Amino acid sequence: MLNKKKKNFTATRLLFGCLILLLAQFPSAAQIPLISGDTTKTQRTVYPPDSLGRRSPRGSIDGFIKASYQSNYQKAALYLHRGAGITKRQTVRQAKALQAVLEMNGRIYPYSWISNDPDGKTDDNLGPELDRIGAVTINHASFDLILQRYTDKEGNPIWLFSDQTIEQIPLDIEDLESGTLINNISPAFLQVTKWGGVPAAHWIAIVLLLITSYLVAFGIARLLMYLIPKVIRKAEGDPYPRVIRAFSIPAQLYAAMTLFTFFSREAGVSLVVRQSFSNLTLLVGIIAVILLIWQLIDVTGILTEQRMTRNRNQSAVSAILFFRRALKIALAIIGVIVILDTLGFDVTTGIAALGIGGIALALGTQKTVENFVGSVTLIADQPVRVGDFCKIGEILGTVERIGMRATQVRTLDRTIITIPNGELSSLKIENYAYRERFWFHPTFFLRPETSPDQIRQVIQDLRRVLLTHPRVNPDPARVRFTEIGLNGVKIDIFAYVDTGEMNIFLEIQEELLLQMMEVVKDCGTRFMLPSQTLYMGKDQGMPVKEGPIISTDEAM
Template sequence: MLYFKKQFSKYFFLFLCFILTCIASQSNAQGNLLLNDTAENVKQEPSWPNDTLGRRTPRGTVEGFIKAVSQEDYAKAALYLSIDSTLKRKQDRVLQAQGLQQLLDQKGNIFPYSMISDKEEGQQGDNLGENFDHIGDATVDKDKFEILLENTKGSDGGPIWLFSIQTIQRIPLQLDSVSSAPLLSKLAPKVLEENKWRGVPLAHWMAMLLIIIVAYLLALGITKAAIIVIPLFWHKARIEPVSGIITAFALPIRLYLAVWLFVIGSRQAGIYIIVRQRFSDITVVVLLVAVLLLIWQLVDFVSRYAERRLARHGNQAGVSAVLFLRRAAKIALVIMCVIMILSTFGFDVTTGLAALGIGGIALALGAQKTVENFVGSVTLIADQPVRVGDFCKVGDVVGTVEQIGMRSTRIRTLNRTIVTIPNGEFSSNMIENYAHRDRFWFHPTFGLRFETTPDQIRYLLVELRSVLYAHPKVDPSPARVRFVEIGSDSLKLEVFAYVHAVNFDQFLEIQEDLYLRMMDIITESGTGFAFPSQTLYLAKDHAPSPEKAEEIHEKVKKWREAGDMPIPAFNPDYIDDLKNTIPYPPEGSSVYKNDNSFKDEKS
C-alpha cells in the first residue's frame, strides 16, 4: 500500500502542476521560459538503439522476464539476470531463472508495472543509489530481502537493467528448498493443473477469479457490519453530518479492503507471479478509483449539506456558488482519474498534459474576466458585505440588491431601474450597506439670523438639547447641540445625535418629529432662520469717541514707560497671574452651581 500511496502522490502532483500551470499561464514570459527549459531537457537526453530484449528500463526488464517465463523460455529469461562469476555452466543460469520464478511464485512479490520506473535512469531519490532499483520483495528461510535491479552498460554503452547479483545469490539452486507446495497445488484437480493457458495452469486463473469474488464479499460484509455497529457505540454517527460522512467512506473503504484481501489471498494461495502481474495494474486502478471515489463522495456530501443550509437561510447566491464548485471539482476528479488510469496502463500522458497546458493558457487568457467575476462572487459569498434585499451604495449606484449571481449582481435603483454590476468590479468597489446599521445619524445644522442675541442662543442651546434628552427614540449618548460658527450669513447651531429605528422609513418619521419640535422652540425664542442675503444699512455716521481713544492712549503709554508692554510676547509671570481668572463654566450655569472646585480656587 505504501507504493500505491507514492504512485498516487506522483500523479496527483502531476495534475496539480497542470492546474497551477493553467493559472499561472497569464504570464507569457514564464510560459515561454518553461517551454524553453523543457526543450533543452529533451535535447540533453541521449538516445540509444533499442535493446531487443527491452532491458533499457527497469519496467522493460521485469516485463520481459515475466513474458519469457510465461513462455517457459528460461534460456531467454536468464538473459535478464546479472552474470554470476561463480557459475561456470550455462544450465546453471537457466536454473537460476527457474529458481527466481519459483521464488516469486511462492514467496515473492513484484510491484505493479505502473510502480516500476519506465525511465532509463530508473527511480531517483529511493536511497538505493543511481544504479539500483527496488522492484519487489521475497522471503527465503523466513529471511525477507529486497529484489533489486542493477543498471549495467551494454556493448553499445547504453543502460541495461538486470536482476542484481545480490538478488541472484539469494535464489536457492535446489528448487524444492524454496518452499513446500502452495495451497492451490494441493487443492486443485490435476486436470486443471495439467492444462495451461498462456503458460499458466487453468487452476490459477480460476482461483484468481474466485479470490476476487470472495475478497469483495468479505469486504462488503465487513463494511456493512461496521456501518451497523458504529452507531451503536457512537450516537453522533446516527445524525448529520457524521452519518453522511460515514456513508461516503463506506464504498471506497470497501474497494480498498477488497483489494487488500485480494492481494493477500493471491499470495497465500500460491498464485503464479505471471497471473498476479497481469492483475497488478488492475489492483492499482481499483485503489486509485477508491481514493478518487472517496473524494467524489465527500465533495458531493459536503456540497449538498452546505446547499441545504444556504437554502434554509435564503442565500441563493451561495447555493449557486456551491453548485458551480461541485461541478468543477467533479470534472477535475474525472480528468485526474482518466490521466492516472492511462498512465497506469503505460500510456504516455506527458504529451497530453502539455497540450492541455497550452489549451489552458489560451483558455485562461480568454476567460480572464470570467475568472475574475467568479473570484469576485466567491468573495461576496464568503465575506457577505451585502445580501439579497439589502439597501446599499456600490460606487455611485444606490439601491436594493435583488440577486447575487455567479457572474454579476443586480441592484434595483431608486428610479426603479435595474443596474447589473460584474462581481469582479462589485467586490473591488467601496460598498456601503445601509441595511445593517444599528442607529441612524441625526445631524442638522441650524443657521440663525444675525440679530439673534447671545441670551437667545443660550436659551436655544438648553431647550434644543432638552428635546434630544427627552425624546424616547434618541440615544442620549452622545446627544449634543453646540454653537459652532459665526458664518458669513448666519449664526450656526450644530445638532449631533443618534436615533433608534428599525428601518429608514421609521427614521424619517422620527426625524420629522424632531424637526417640528425644534422649529417650535426656535420660533418661541423670538429669532428665526437666516437666509442667504445682503443687508444695506442707511444711517448717520457716528465718529469714534475721542475721550475713549485718549483713555486707551494713556494706558498703552503707561505700559511703555513701565516696560510692561506684552508685545510681541507676554511675560511668564503675567501669564501665571492671568491663569484661571475667567470663571468656566460661566457663572449662573447649573454646572457652575454644582462645581465647587472653581469656587474654592477663587476664595
Template sequence: MSIANKPLTPTYSLLLFLLVLVNLTASALSAQAQLLPSDTSDSQEVLAPQWAEDSLGRRTPRGTVDGFIKAVAAEDYSKAAHYLNIEKKPRGAKQDGAILAQALQRLLDQRGNIMPYSWISNETSGLAGDNLGPNLDRVGTATYQGETFDLFVEKTEGPEGEPIWQFSSETIQRVPLEPEKVEDLPLTDRLLPTYLKENKWGGVPIGHWLAMVMLAALAYLIAWCITALIMFITRSLWRKAGEEHVTGILKAFALPTRLYLTIWILVASSREAGISIIVRQQFSELNIIILLVALLLLLWRLVDFITRFSEKRLTRRGNSAGISIVLFLRRSAKIAIVVFGIIAILSTFGFDVTTGLAALGIGGIALALGAQKTVENFVGSVTLIADQPIRVGDFCKVGDTVGTVEQIGMRSTRIRTNDRTIVTIPNGEFSSLKIENYTHRDRFWFHPVLGLRYETTPGQIRSILAELKALLLAHPKVSPDPARVRFVELGADSLKLEFFAYVLAKDYNEFLEIQEELILSIMDVIEEAGSGFAFPSQTLYLTRDKGIEKAQTQEAENTELNRSEEDAR
C-alpha cells in the same frame, strides 16, 4: 452526458486553464532556463549516447522485469536466463541459466512478489532517489525459510558499453535451486485437481486463473462484512453518528474503504495461496487502477456531500449567490477529479501524458484569453461572497446607483432602484466600486443645522440651547453619548445652531418617524422662546443723491485756468 460531449463554455475554459497552469508554468521555466546563456568555458554539456534498442528490452528495469515474466509465461527459460546476471552462480551450482530462471519463477510463485510495472522505473538510469546507488533498483520481495529479502535488478554493460538491466547476482545467489517438498507446496497447487493444473492458459494452469477470480470475489465479500461491521459499531457507540453531517461523511467513506480493503485482502491472500506470479502480475495494474478509482470515488463523494450540505444551509439563509458559487465549485471539482483520474490511469498504463498536457495547456490559454471578462466577473462574484459587503435585500449605494440588492449572480449583481428600475452591474466592476451599505447601520445620525433670525438676543439663544439639549436627552430613542446642540456660526443671513446626535432605530422608516417628532418639538421650543427661523434675505438701503455743488465746481475751474496762464509766462 459525458464531459467530452458537453458544450465548451467559458466555465470549462476557465477550468482547463487552471488545471494546466502549473504544468505550463513549469514548462515555461524550463524553456527559459534553456534560453539562458551558459558558461561553456567551465562546463560542457555531456550528451547521452544513443544506444540501439535491445532485442530483449533490457534497457530499463521495467523492460527487464516485463521481459522475464513474458519469457517464463511462454515457458522459454533459455530466453528468461538472459534476464539474469549469472556471472556468479549459487554455491555448488552446476545448472545452466535456464534452471536458474525456472528456480526464480518457482520462488516468485510460492513466496515472492513483484511490484506493479508502473512503480518500476522505465528509464535507462533507473529510479533516482531510492538510496540504492545508480546501478541498482528494487523490484520486489521474496521469502525463503522464514526470511524476507528484497529482489533487485542491476545495470551491467554490454559488449559496446550499452546499459543492460538484469536481476542482480545477489538476488540470484539467494534463489533456492531444489523444489520444495509436496507438503510445503502452496495451498493452490495442493488443492487444485490434476486437470486444472495440467491444462494451461498463458503459461499458467487454468486453476490459478479461477482461483484468482474466486479470491477476488471472496475478498470483496470479506471487505463488505468488515465495513458493515465498522458502520454498525460506529452508529451504536457514537451518538453523533445519526446526525446528517456525520452520516454523510460515513457514507462517503464506505464504498472507497471497501474497495481498498478488497485489494489489500486480494494481494495478501493471492500471495499466501501461491497464485502464479504471472497471474498476479497481470492483475497488479488492475489493482492499482482500482485503488485510484477508490481514491477518486472518495473525493467525488466528499465533494458531493460538502457541497450539498452547504447548499442546504445557504438555501435556509436565502443566499442565492452562495448557492451559485457552490454549484459552480462542485462542477469544477468533479471535472478536476475526472481529469486527474484519466491522467493517472493513462500514466499507470505507461502512456506519456506530458505532451498531451502541454497541448491542452495551449488550448486552455487561448480559451481563457477569450474569456477574460468571464474570469474577471467570476473572481468578482467570489470576492462578493467571501467579503460579503452586501447581501440580497440590502439597501445600498454602489457608485452612483442607490437601491436594494435583488440578486448576486455568477456574472452580475442586480439592484432595484428607488425608481423601481433594475440596474445590472458586472461583478468584476461591482467589486471595484465604492459600496455604501445602509442596511447594516446600528444607529442613524441626526445632524440638522438650523438658522435663527438675527433679531434673536443672546439670552434667547442660551435659553433655546438649554431647552433643545434637554429635549434630546429626554427622548428614549436618542443616544445620550453624544447628544449636543451648539451655537456654531454667525452666518450671512442667520445665527447657526448645529445638532449632533444618534437615533436608535431599527430601520430607516423608524428613523424618519423619530426625526419628524424631534423636528416638530424643536419648532415648538423656538416658537416659545419668541424667536423664529431665518429666511435667506438681503438688506437694500435707498437714498437720494444731491449731486456736486456748482460754486465749488466753478472755483476749481478758475484755479486750474490761473495755473495754466502762469505756466505760459
C-alpha cells in the same frame, strides 16, 4: 444552529482526515509515486532492441517472469548478473531460487510503476544505475528487489538483477511451490492443464478470490454502516449519514482489493497470474479514491448549500453549484490522465496540449474569467448581498441578484442596472444595509437678536430632548453653539438614533425636530430665515445753477 455548524465543521475535518489515511494505505506509497516518474527527454538516445527485452527495467522483469514460468531457466538466468567466479549452472540455480522466492513471499510492483525507459527511474533516490521493482520477505526479513544497469558487448544498456539482490536469495527453497494451498486442494487435471504456462487452477482461483474478496468487503461495509449509528448516537443526525454513505462504496472497493491482494498471495497464486491482475487492483484503487473525492465534493457542496440557503445567500448557492461542477470536471480529467498513465499510455503530450489549450482558452475568455473572479471576490468578501440597499459608484439602489457574470441593481427610479462583476469588484461600494444606527445631525440658525441667556436655555432644552428620548444614543449626544455670522446664531446637533430601519429613523427624526421647534419657540426666539434688506428712495438728480444768459447776437 451553532451545534449544526459545529457538526458540519467536524464532519468536514473527518472526511478529509479519512481521505488522507486512505491515500496513505496504498502499497509502497512511500516509495512509489502514483504516476510514473518517467520524464520525457527532448533528446533521447535510441538503442538497438535487445533480443531478451532487457533494455528497460520493465522489460527485464517481464522477460524473467515469462521465461521462468515456461521452465526455461537457462533463459531466465540471462536476466541475472553473473558475478566473477559464478558458473552458468549456478546462475540457473539462482534463477530457480528467485522464482521460488517470488512465488512464496514476493511482491512485484505493477508494471505501470516500473520504468520502461533505458535510463530507468531517476527520482527514486537509488542512483541512476539502480531501480527498485519489488520486495521479498524471507524468515520475517524483507529486502528490496533491485535491478542494476549494465552494458552488453556492444556497449548498450541492459537491466539485470543486481548482485546485492541475488546474494540474499537462498538456494535451498526450490520445492516450496508444491506446498501452496492451491496446489494442495486443486484437482490434478487443473494442475496439468496450463494456460499461459501457469496451471489453470491458479486462473480459476484468482477469479474466485476476486469475487469472494468483494463479497466479504461488501458484508463488512454493510455491517459497519449498521453498527456505527448504533454505537455512536450522534452519527444518526445530519450530516453524519451523508458522510458514511460517501465512504461506503469507495471503502468497499478499496477493502476488496486489499483482501484480494492478501488472499491471492497467501493462497499461493502464481506470480504470473498475480502480476496479470496487478494493474486491475491498482486501477480499482485509483477509481476508489476518485469516487471517494467525488462523493466528498457532493457532500461538502450539499452541506454548504444548505447553510447558505439558511442564511438566504442565494448568490453563494449559485457559486457553490458552479464550483461543484468545475471540481468534478477537473477530477474526471485528472482521473482519466492517471488511469491512462497506469495503463502505460504516454500522457505527457496530452498534458502539454491541455496546458496550451488552457492558456488559449484563458486568453480568449479574459473578460469572462475576470467577471468570474469578481464574482468569487463578491461571494468571499460579501461587500453586498441580495436585498441590500447600497451605493455602487454613482448608482443608488437595491441589489436584486448576484450572478456568476454580473450583478443587477434596482434603482430608486425602479429601473434595473446590470454591472459586470469584474467592474463591480473594483468600484467603491457604500452599503447602507450594515448600518446599525442613523446619524442625526440637524443645524439650526437663530436670529442675531437672540440673547446669550436665550442661547443657553435653547442649548439646555435641546440636550434634554435628546437625552430623554429612548431611541437616542447618549454617547455621544451633544448640542453646541458653534458660530455667529451672516446667517445668525449657529447651533450644531450631533447624535445617533439606535435603529437600522430607515422608516423608523424618519419617524423618530420627525418627532425630535417637532420637539426642538417647540423648544426654540418657548425660549422666545425664532429661526433665522434667509432675508434681504431693501432700501427704497427717490433720486433728486444734480442741482441746476443759474448763470448769465449770453445771446447769440452778443456772441457774434
